[in-house]
Amino acid sequence: MSRLLKFNIFRYNPADEVSEPHMEEFVLEETDSMTLFIALNRIREEQDPSLQFDFCCRAGICGSCGMVINGRPGLACHTKTKDLSGEITLLPLPVYKLVGDLSVDTGSWFREMYTKTESWIHTTKTFDPTAIEERMDNKQAVDIYELERCVECGCCVAACGTARMREDFIGAAALNRVARFLIDPRDQRTENDYYEIIGNDMGIFGCMGLLACEDVCPKHLPLQNQLGFLRRKMGITSLKKIFKK
Amino acid sequence: MSISYVPVGKSGKWDGAMDWLQMLSGFSLILFVWCHAILESSVVISPDVMDAIGHFLESTGMVQVGGPLIFLVFLSHFVLGARKIPFRFDGQKTIWQHAKMLHHLDTWMWIVQIVSAMIILIMASIHMWVALSDLPITAAKSAARIQGGYWAVFFLILIPLVHLHVGIGFYRIGVKWGFVKDCNRAKFKKVVDVIVTAFVVLGLITLARYYFMSVN
Ligand code: HEM
Ligand code: SF4
Ligand code: SF4
Numbered sequence: 001m002s003r004l005l006k007f008n009i010f011r012y013n014p015a016d017e018v019s020e021p022h023m024e025e026f027v028l029e030e031t032d033s034m035t036l037f038i039a040l041n042r043i044r045e046e047q048d049p050s051l052q053f054d055f056c057c058r059a060g061i062c063g064s065c066g067m068v069i070n071g072r073p074g075l076a077c078h079t080k081t082k083d084l085s086g087e088i089t090l091l092p093l094p095v096y097k098l099v100g101d102l103s104v105d106t107g108s109w110f111r112e113m114y115t116k117t118e119s120w121i122h123t124t125k126t127f128d129p130t131a132i133e134e135r136m137d138n139k140q141a142v143d144i145y146e147l148e149r150c151v152e153c154g155c156c157v158a159a160c161g162t163a164r165m166r167e168d169f170i171g172a173a174a175l176n177r178v179a180r181f182l183i184d185p186r187d188q189r190t191e192n193d194y195y196e197i198i199g200n201d202m203g204i205f206g207c208m209g210l211l212a213c214e215d216v217c218p219k220h221l222p223l224q225n226q227l228g229f230l231r232r233k234m235g236i237t238s239l240k241k242i243f244k245k
Numbered sequence: 246m247s248i249s250y251v252p253v254g255k256s257g258k259w260d261g262a263m264d265w266l267q268m269l270s271g272f273s274l275i276l277f278v279w280c281h282a283i284l285e286s287s288v289v290i291s292p293d294v295m296d297a298i299g300h301f302l303e304s305t306g307m308v309q310v311g312g313p314l315i316f317l318v319f320l321s322h323f324v325l326g327a328r329k330i331p332f333r334f335d336g337q338k339t340i341w342q343h344a345k346m347l348h349h350l351d352t353w354m355w356i357v358q359i360v361s362a363m364i365i366l367i368m369a370s371i372h373m374w375v376a377l378s379d380l381p382i383t384a385a386k387s388a389a390r391i392q393g394g395y396w397a398v399f400f401l402i403l404i405p406l407v408h409l410h411v412g413i414g415f416y417r418i419g420v421k422w423g424f425v426k427d428c429n430r431a432k433f434k435k436v437v438d439v440i441v442t443a444f445v446v447l448g449l450i451t452l453a454r455y456y457f458m459s460v461n
């Protein structure tokens with residue numbers, strides 16, 4: 001006989017005036033290779049059709065199913081129930097706007113973050129669609145791609161003590177994003193330009209090195225190394241700004 | 246409540262400078278505390294060795310000048326570190342609940358750093374005042390103080406707290422500034438564990454030596 005899993009799931013529908021935030025218990029029989037994604041779908045199908053949660057790709061690619069799983073932010077589709085104890089507590093990610101139950105709006109947050117960090121290649125070159133694409137060193141391309149792998153699940157920001165305490169802290173996903181353009185040779189922004197974006201206590205100097213971001217990122221992005229790289233880079237830029245007038 | 250916000254764009258050239266100063270003040274204090282602990286432990290070899298070291302440091306003026314200088318660094322470090330401390334209750338509640346939720350060692354270590362910091366602020370100030378306002382430094386005077394009882398308890402609290410704060414700070418500087426990469430983080434953490442344990446044990450041995458030393 002397989003295990004009976006006990007789920008404690010956060011329930012609250014902000015759109016419903018009589019709804020009160022509370023925890024609700026569901027019991028489900030574990031099946032082979034069950035992920036939390038499968039479990040939640042079964043609960044919704046068999047026990048409570050009003051349960052709200054997000055998913056799309058069910059393969060750790062779209063980043064929609066981020067939630068707090070037994071205290072740790074992670075992807076539901078990426079988490080096997082056999083790796084968890086028989087009692088599983090699920091909460092929506094903090095920091096983001098709650099849509100309902102386990103569903104949060106990470107999209108608006110990322111959209112705004114991309115706008116504010118000007119998350120695109122800045123160049124004065126005009127694009128010639130007929131020309132052969134400029135070549136890039138393979139190592140450089142791989143390094144950029146490594147940082148591009150972020151699926152925007154939002155787990156790193158939800159796990160960050162600094163982001164929880166300080167609403168104006170920009171978070172690891174954003175800093176990683178800036179690092180991605182900083183190492184891209186096509187982006188013509190200077191260090192001073194990047195300093196304008198993250199050279200302050202809301203940016204890289206606000207990070208206190210708690211490294212929860214690094215430890216929860218389901219895609220294992222090298223966040224610790226990027227944060228260290230940016231702190232050194234921006235730290236040196238700040239000295240240049242002060243001493244070289 | 247948190248909704249979507251991602252404010253950036255306030256350029257702060259001084260934010261960078263303050264981050265440097267926080268790191269450098271912290272780093273100088275690490276070196277100071279470790280040197281202090283080692284020199285102090287010379288009493289374990291013999292009180293005469295310690296007296297000789299104390300005499301040397303005073304005759305060269307290093308205590309009279311260095312002491313107040315360290316106190317100044319200490320105060321600056323407090324002011325710089327305090328920028329990150331949640332002094333309002335809602336902030337304290339948030340980080341506490343967050344740490345409980347996440348069960349993540351590095352996040353707990355930060356709370357240890359903050360709590361130890363507040364206690365060190367008071368206790369280290371007292372300690373510095375008492376030590377520096379009653380020169381010269383001699384093993385006999387220190388021993389007499391500690392055998393009085395209260396000071397033994399005082400140091401039993403201060404020693405582990407300082408070494409915890411300093412050790413965590415050392416680790417934090419390493420990872421924050423990227424001196425330690427992700428592949429070395431676990432190893433570095435172990436090294437810091439060993440350093441902290443070694444200094445706490447050394448401190449306790451030193452304390453025991455004072456406690457059981459025959460005065461006069
Ligand atoms: C007056 C009492 C103290 C207070 C209020 C205080 C406060 C703090 C705070 C809040 C941090 C963390 C900052 C961050 O995470 O960004 C910190 C870091 C640190 N503290 Fe203290 N501290 C005190 C005393 C000391 C002492 C006596 C030492 C050493 C002897 C020390 C060494 C360090 C080091 C090395 C760091 C790491 C620096 C960094 O992260 O940049 N602190 N301190
Ligand atoms: S390392 Fe910085 S960004 Fe990552 S969790 Fe810690 S404070 Fe947040
Ligand atoms: S960096 Fe990792 S944890 Fe953060 S949003 Fe991207 S994939 Fe998710």
Ligand code: FES
Nearest residue numbers: 056058063065077
């Ligand atoms: S459903 Fe796409 S990442 Fe989980």
